Amino acid sequence: MKSIIIFYLLCFAFVDAFAQNSENTCEGKQDSILHKFVYTKVDEAPEPVDGFLKINEVITKNLKLPPSTNYYGLTIIVFVVEADGQIDGQRVKRDPSGDEHLLGNQILRNIATLKWKPGKCNGKPVPCMYSIPINLDPSLSE
Template identity: 30%
Template sequence: MLAKLNTGKLKVFPFLFFFLIVNNCIYSQKKTDNLDEKLPYKTVREVEVKPEFPGGMEKFYKFVGTNFKISDKEPSGKIFAQFIIETDGTLSDIEIWKNEVGIISGQEFIRVLQKCPKWIPASDNGKPVRVIYMLPITLQGIK
């Protein structure tokens, strides 16, 4: 009878051991995958010196207006782009966050942002930092 009791424990032990390993791996992964603990970039509100387009936003919108190719039948609306301004002022991870106009206009806005000159990067404690930036443009279609 004692031998039967030991074999029952031996059958449960490998299962329990496997469960503990899997559970520990899942818990560890959840803890290290938490992006709230450390983001690879900061928001504009978190930095001392905000990023700036050379010459200011008026020059930026002039740059966009000059380089944005729009068709005669383009509808009116807003496009919101989100991107990262790197520590050297280049733009990366450009994506359209919201588009009220259409896919072609969104792709064109991405093309123009990729062509954009370097920005003056944000800084915190005197050091350049990466920041995420969201920017709208408004298209006024020709009627």
């Protein structure tokens, strides 16, 4: 049994890519890692093909914590969902394991195994920045 339960927040307040109203309000910026334009606000947000619950399932099943560690708190991962649904430009914004990014890098590897529906602007698939905050709380162990 895992000694840690993972909760992730997929609130649109925390996600860089979020759906807008019917007006053309798509926005973006030059990505410093990919060196290309990516959208940060789209008409239709990217999502995993198997649904958002699949994210929790994949992370909970595959996250391996080093023995005798006390890592808990907020991990924030950021990536770009490309127009073809591939993941690119992965980065860790925050990780309780520090500069080593032990947790964030594991989570990114797991997220990259999922198939994604791309974000859309004016009905067309576009590369879209996406972030996921994940709260690791060992006090909620099974």
